Amino acid sequence: MIKIGILGAAKIAPKALIPQVKRRSDCAIVAVAARDGEKALAYAARHGIREVVDSYEALITHPGIDLIYNALAPNRHADLSIAALEAGKHVLCEKPFAMNAAEARAMAGAAARTGKHLLEAFHYRVHPMFLDILEKVGGGAIGKLCAMKAEFSVMIPYSPDELRHRPDLGGGALMDLGCYPLHWLRSIAGCEPDLVSARIEEGTPGIDLVTEAELAFPGSIPGRIRTSMKPGQKTRAFIALRGSEGILRAMNPLHPSKGNSISIQRGERVERYTVDGETTYDYQLAHMMDVIAGRASPLTGGQDAVANMAMIDAIYEAGGLKARGT
Numbered sequence: 001m002i003k004i005g006i007l008g009a010a011k012i013a014p015k016a017l018i019p020q021v022k023r024r025s026d027c028a029i030v031a032v033a034a035r036d037g038e039k040a041l042a043y044a045a046r047h048g049i050r051e052v053v054d055s056y057e058a059l060i061t062h063p064g065i066d067l068i069y070n071a072l073a074p075n076r077h078a079d080l081s082i083a084a085l086e087a088g089k090h091v092l093c094e095k096p097f098a099m100n101a102a103e104a105r106a107m108a109g110a111a112a113r114t115g116k117h118l119l120e121a122f123h124y125r126v127h128p129m130f131l132d133i134l135e136k137v138g139g140g141a142i143g144k145l146c147a148m149k150a151e152f153s154v155m156i157p158y159s160p161d162e163l164r165h166r167p168d169l170g171g172g173a174l175m176d177l178g179c180y181p182l183h184w185l186r187s188i189a190g191c192e193p194d195l196v197s198a199r200i201e202e203g204t205p206g207i208d209l210v211t212e213a214e215l216a217f218p219g220s221i222p223g224r225i226r227t228s229m230k231p232g233q234k235t236r237a238f239i240a241l242r243g244s245e246g247i248l249r250a251m252n253p254l255h256p257s258k259g260n261s262i263s264i265q266r267g268e269r270v271e272r273y274t275v276d277g278e279t280t281y282d283y284q285l286a287h288m289m290d291v292i293a294g295r296a297s298p299l300t301g302g303q304d305a306v307a308n309m310a311m312i313d314a315i316y317e318a319g320g321l322k323a324r325g326t
Contacts, residue, residue, distance in 0.1 A: 002027040002066045005059045009034040009043035010071035016281045033059035060084045073163045074170025078103035082110040090117045096179045099325030101310040120300040123280040126287045129256040142243025149224040150181035150239045156229035167206035174211040178227030185223045193217045200319030213315045
């Protein structure tokens, strides 16, 4: 039985972890810690968590916990994840992995040094829909890959307390949303791109409301990503891949259990289908359990997480903003 502790009375955990754990028999959430003790007590009562710990540090060193879910803002990912690893815990860390690539390297180094697993919560990565996309591309369904583009955009209204609008907490469209299309394209290509150009629309100082980037993958494969959280932005989540023999379009690879579609066009013939499955978070938790048990190799974290953060840093700098935490 893997016993889990949650860092933060986070809004994401009731969607991304708590119901998924309740559907399994090999893990349980046993404790939560938050800065506000009363908030932590209410959170624990609401979600059936039996213990409230009075500090993040106490949760990390708790002898009855095997796995820490770091659901805090990105500015607390590096220090607390490293502390948890050094305390002998595995860590599932929310995306984006860190504030910048330097922090990501320190986190990956701590995992390697301690022998504990540290995964980045790119929950889409193990869903059957994304695995199907990888299989189709790898199997030559559209021929040789020639070009890629992806977008994840959704309106996030401004509030002075909204972490996505605070650079000190690791906010910004690229950090919170754009990390996904970047990771989609990197995972599909299976290699690292060079940055060609970047364009940023700044909102409040230091916060990108819109970010677009042109990438160049090995083999002369161009890639484009876009992300926006500006007012009035309609939700968009898609991947489009052009091959020498066809085009693949995937709609909603982020949360396919809420509705998805894949189309493969070859000449005038178009095949359309959907991919069934549970929530992406169910597959993410199953993958975490398999990694801990030695049944699978981690698909996120490590050098993959470092590379994603390094490109995020580069895009910010090319677009005229500083990398987070620098």
